[in-house]
Amino acid sequence: MTTESTPAVALRMTGITKSFPGVMALQDVDLEINEGEVHAIVGENGAGKSTLMKILAGFYQPDKGEIEVGGRKAIHWTPREARSRGIGMIYQELNLVPDLSVAENISLGAMPTRGPFVDYRAMNAKADAVLRELDTDIDPGTRLGDLSISQQQLVEIAKVVARQPNVVVFDEPTSSLGDKETRVLFDVITKMRDRGIAIIYISHRLQEVMEIGDRVTVLRDGRHIETRDVAGITPDEMVSLMVGRDLNEMFPKFDLGLGEQVLAIEGASRAGQFDNVTLDVRKHEIVGLAGLVGSGRTEVARALFGLDPLEEGTITLAGKVLKIRSPRQAVAAGIALVPEDRKGQGIIPGLSVRENFTLPVITRITNALLIFLGKERKIVTELADRLKVNPPQVERPLNVFSGGNQQKVVLGKWLLSEPKLLILDEPTRGVDVGAKADIHHIIGEFAQDGGGVLMISSELPELLAVCDRIFVLHEGVIAAEISRADATEESVMRAATGQEVAA
């Protein structure tokens, strides 16, 4: 966005420095955001993006540095103060209450009242106005839990917009969204920008940054590297600024001969989730499971792992028919699942990287009584090294690691269990470009060593690059099976949107 006059500065952060015990998260970072611009922030996992935003939101106090909002210096910067000065935050994880109505969620914490009572009429009117402003047709009276994830995300945005913010931060908002939902989100962002709101947009998807961003700031190792106009930069340049070196191979693909069947699902159904799903995975094979958000991909994965057992159909693993009723049985049979919901189902926040890594296999590194701590440390150190967990301090609790590094630990945990079948639900969610290539390498190696992989991803380019075959789900039904040779974004999207019926 270029305007004639110099744009007004909505937010200025200068010389921000923040250290955590053992880690320098931010060092002397400057950031300036104009009114009515979408300012992207990119950087590798652990670069300090989220930390900078948490400082902006008042959750962390910086060791040094100043914040200026709308030309006024920020003092006594607390979350409450930040909110009242017009800073809005939208995180990747939703912070909504499923059992309340949309309107109640939007007004949560700031309910309009009449006397001692909640003024429901005012509340609904306010919600209605905001939702209309965002151009959605969500009814304020709906129970939140009845909405789709992308609609819920819109409610989350509405909640922030209702407070009339001057600056809105999106920290990896699209990692759980499909293409269609992302489009909706971009429309909303554009609308907010055109109303003069300053937008900070954090994402690892550089294509999105190219599309939605006006300017982009690159952080590396807690330092401000550069701020540029998006029009004057290519994704490749961004990557090399982020990693400080050139990254050539983004999606490596090993050439593997196919082996015998690892997994066969036949006629699998769960009412309301998926119906008559039949698919198979062979040794050395990476099979993709594509589909729009809500098409039943995650539900199939959860059923395979015993989280929500099948109502009908059979699962055959390495020639044996299995009845899987719990994750314990699944793991014992040789199935592993890297879940979509990392925070809820992937990590034990207070335990160290070491303890998280070995959790499913802990009984394998014990004698009759005790854990072999020496052996455990050795295994874990090697794995952390191989996965390039950063910082490589395996004794630190996992919750202080950045999102992408937490994801590597969840993946590593399941590699340690040496499964026959590795199910991956959005395995590179929130992972930076370099780490993404690392993770693809690791998945490739796993297949090379004789494993079978079933991979769900909302990023089509990723599926196309990594998978040998792709099954496409449409409203719970397999709409197509597409070989690597025939798979294009177009063919997969057609099947996913129900424009092509399985042969």
Added chain:
Amino acid sequence: MNQLVAPARSLDKSTTPGALFSTLSIPIAILVLVVIGSVASPSFLTVNNLTNVLNANSAVGLIALGMTFVMVSGGLADLSVPANVAMGALVTLGAQESMGTGLAALMGLLVASMGGVVNGILIGYLRINPIIATLGTGSVLLGLSQLLVGGGIVYAQPSALSTFVKSSILGIPVFIWIFIFVALILHPLLARTSFGRWSLAVGGNYQAAQASAVPVRFTKAAAFAMTGFLAGLCGVLLALSNGQARPIIGTGYEFVAITAVVIGGTSVFGGNGSVLRTVGGVLITALIGNLIILLGFPSQATGLITGAIVLGAVGIDAYFRRKAGRL
């Protein structure tokens, strides 16, 4: 410490302030209490006084050791402790005549353990809120014990076992030996075994633990079964050494145990904790109780002071969690 290659921008290898606080604070607190005690009263720092203090707190200390597992695994607290103490004590003395002391004591342990197992099933397998479940089983069992003895006192008969329980080995009372013995088993159980790791994981994130093939229900249930057993052991020991027992014998023990665990720095939110730290917590609560008497405060002040300390400890825990970003 097995320190890995530090990354370039690593500052030092210290842990979080919260962890530092809880590692160092226990020895420091004990030291401070000992100093205050020796200044306040010449009889404080004597072998006799300290042995008595420890002896008097060993029985309830056993319960604190079990309660550590309850809290670590996210089971909040076991409020049925007084009932299981009473069951252990009353069954032992009640059955003494017909079975002989040894078998009667085993019966007492068994009955109290059953109480713990019922708690475990309700909480671990049926997923009932621990406070509600143990409050319920506690009143049922306590009512049952009152029914058994008609609210009165049961007296012990002299026996070799009770003589042994009251004796000393190498100048240290048997009660203290038993406490040390149980602590020496339970500390590595939490810190070094698969079961211990499971307990920490279940308390840290139940769903993720379940999805990581941890036997979540068993782990939660086992903590309550263990606490039931230890409450029973406490009851048996008290009955034999006091020579009598009443249904109210364990009243308030659940709070003393919770206090010790929390002062030891184990989080009421679950997911971290250590038996060794609970041992520290038992020592601190014991010394505080002793000091209150030596300093001439009314003994009723004990509840007030330890209560305030518990609130402080929980507050500090919550503060550091908030700071660490685990809101």
